Amino acid sequence: MDAFQQFLKTFFDWKAMGEVIPQMLTVGLPNTLILAIISGVLGCILGLILAVMGISRNGVARWIARVYTDILRGLPAILVILVIGIGLGPSFRMLTGSTSPFPLGILALTLMAGAYIGEIFRSGIQSVHTGQLEAARALGFSYGSAMFLVVIPQGIRRVLPALVNQLISLIKDSSLIYVLGLLASQREIFRIGNDAMSNSGNLSPLVAAGVLYLILTIPLTHLVNFIDNRLRIGKPAKKEPDDVAAAVGKGV
Amino acid sequence: MTVLTSGTLTGKNLHLSFGHNHVLRGIDLHVPQGTTASVIGPSGSGKSTLLRVMNRLIEPDQGDILLDGRSVLQDNPDELRRRIGMVFQQFNLFPHKTVVENVSLALHKLRRMPKDQARAEALEQLDLVGLRHKAEARPADLSGGQMQRVAIARALAMKPEVMFFDEATSALDPELVKGVLALMADLAQSGMTMVVVTHEMGFCRNVSDTVTFMDAGVVVETGSPDQLFTAPETDRLKRFLSDVL
Numbered sequence: 001m002d003a004f005q006q007f008l009k010t011f012f013d014w015k016a017m018g019e020v021i022p023q024m025l026t027v028g029l030p031n032t033l034i035l036a037i038i039s040g041v042l043g044c045i046l047g048l049i050l051a052v053m054g055i056s057r058n059g060v061a062r063w064i065a066r067v068y069t070d071i072l073r074g075l076p077a078i079l080v081i082l083v084i085g086i087g088l089g090p091s092f093r094m095l096t097g098s099t100s101p102f103p104l105g106i107l108a109l110t111l112m113a114g115a116y117i118g119e120i121f122r123s124g125i126q127s128v129h130t131g132q133l134e135a136a137r138a139l140g141f142s143y144g145s146a147m148f149l150v151v152i153p154q155g156i157r158r159v160l161p162a163l164v165n166q167l168i169s170l171i172k173d174s175s176l177i178y179v180l181g182l183l184a185s186q187r188e189i190f191r192i193g194n195d196a197m198s199n200s201g202n203l204s205p206l207v208a209a210g211v212l213y214l215i216l217t218i219p220l221t222h223l224v225n226f227i228d229n230r231l232r233i234g235k236p237a238k239k240e241p242d243d244v245a246a247a248v249g250k251g252v
Numbered sequence: 253m254t255v256l257t258s259g260t261l262t263g264k265n266l267h268l269s270f271g272h273n274h275v276l277r278g279i280d281l282h283v284p285q286g287t288t289a290s291v292i293g294p295s296g297s298g299k300s301t302l303l304r305v306m307n308r309l310i311e312p313d314q315g316d317i318l319l320d321g322r323s324v325l326q327d328n329p330d331e332l333r334r335r336i337g338m339v340f341q342q343f344n345l346f347p348h349k350t351v352v353e354n355v356s357l358a359l360h361k362l363r364r365m366p367k368d369q370a371r372a373e374a375l376e377q378l379d380l381v382g383l384r385h386k387a388e389a390r391p392a393d394l395s396g397g398q399m400q401r402v403a404i405a406r407a408l409a410m411k412p413e414v415m416f417f418d419e420a421t422s423a424l425d426p427e428l429v430k431g432v433l434a435l436m437a438d439l440a441q442s443g444m445t446m447v448v449v450t451h452e453m454g455f456c457r458n459v460s461d462t463v464t465f466m467d468a469g470v471v472v473e474t475g476s477p478d479q480l481f482t483a484p485e486t487d488r489l490k491r492f493l494s495d496v497l
């Protein structure tokens with residue numbers, strides 16, 4: 001067998017791939033999506049809380065948000081997942097009777113995503129012109145209502161691309177919870193590929209896993225570009241001449 | 253258009269500092285109900301700050317604010333601001349909402365009107381400024397003059413007793429200024445109590461009942477437009493008028 005044949009056999013063994021793909025789609029894909037989407041949604045909630053604390057007029061709230069963010073952004077994901085998954089595992093089992101590593105895995109992913117998303121939201125909210133807050137407050141809205149009805153929705157809109165990037169990261173990082181030990185039915189895409197590789201000694205299942213990740217992430221990357229362009233260029237402006245006559249003619 | 257028959261606004265000895273910058277140094281401003289007070293003065297003299305202090309967007313360090321003779325400093329500032337409409341130089345429309353939503357938002361959320369009723373009311377306000385046909389547009393799709401008229405409709409929808417205008421036409425292209433000034437003049441005519449910070453000396457002279465000239469955080473002169481424009485007493489006002497006229 002020549003070198004090229006060897007290469008194909010190692011990475012593109014269709015038979016080895018074919019055997020693993022059904023499991024990847026029926027077990028791995030749903031599990032990966034569950035991990036990424038739940039921790040993405042919870043991370044957004046946590047991130048919003050951190051962002052609001054980060055811009056609050058209360059120094060203690062700002063300090064807590066700052067310290068939290070610095071710590072959780074500064075640690076390797078695998079370390080956080082291990083420490084939380086294994087450290088809190090026994091207490092969690094005693095409290096709930098559940099042995100699933102998912103809740104603690106999701107907790108760890110959420111805590112990290114929240115730190116990143118909090119910074120994303122904060123920068124978005126701070127980029128909204130202060131005139132918006134002022135106009136809302138001039139109408140009689142409280143600071144809180146003005147923030148939630150007027151400022152935060154605009155801030156979030158501006159950082160949608162960064163938010164989608166964060167979801168892409170979560171899809172990839174969800175693979176790390178394999179370190180907590182997964183039952184067969186709990187395995188996500190990477191772990192299924194990895195197990196099949198160990199069994200067969202062939203890398204093709206991992207290549208299949210990689211392709212599946214790309215099928216998830218590449219469209220999201222393009223969605224980011226699309227949103228980005230849309231936000232930057234916006235819909236084509238169609239300004240019209242001012243119809244002064246209408247206003248003056250009607251009177252007030 | 254019906255205008256509430258209340259809204260005599262008085263600022264007494266108002267002081268405000270930003271850090272070491274003493275911006276308002278004891279301002280008195282009296283605006284009887286149904287009259288229009290213009291405030292003029294050089295850039296940085298504290299005109300915008302005065303408006304923000306009078307509706308308590310910024311709390312004064314010292315002094316009092318009276319509405320219909322009663323001090324409002326003990327009231328909830330959010331409720332005070334519902335009684336005073338404000339229009340900004342940069343319009344500050346909410347870009348993520350449609351024109352009609354800009355106008356109905358406060359009616360729905362603050363006046364607690366059902367959504368349909370708030371919308372109907374907002375459409376009526378838009379009609380009064382001649383922009384009902386733009387109800388579903390986004391602010392970004394309007395001209396500056398149209399945006400400012402929507403901003404005026406948004407403030408009027410709350411049925412304020414007093415209206416503040418902070419250089420409402422300064423950001424507009426010259427050909428759009430007239431429409432907005434005409435709308436403000438109509439409003440003054442209809443009996444609204446108004447405080448108008450402006451560089452439009454024509455409006456000052458023809459529409460306002462009193463003119464107040466501020467410089468460096470103090471009121472230098474105040475009186476009828478005729479008094480200030482034809483017989484300015486101070487050198488500072490004379491210099492200012494010769495610069496702007």
Ligand SMILES: Nc1ncnc2c1ncn2[C@@H]1O[C@H](COP(=O)(O)OP(=O)(O)OP(=O)(O)O)[C@@H](O)[C@H]1O
Pocket residue numbers: 270273275293294295296297298299300301302
């Ligand atoms: N939020 C703020 N923080 C600190 N300083 C401020 C703030 N707003 C205004 N100032 C300062 O207060 C002074 C008066 O500003 P203000 O905007 O009231 O002047 P103005 O008369 O409205 O001027 P213009 O005609 O340029 O609008 C200026 O020195 C300005 O730098």
Ligand SMILES: [Mg+2]
Pocket residue numbers: 299300301418419
């Ligand atoms: Mg100003």
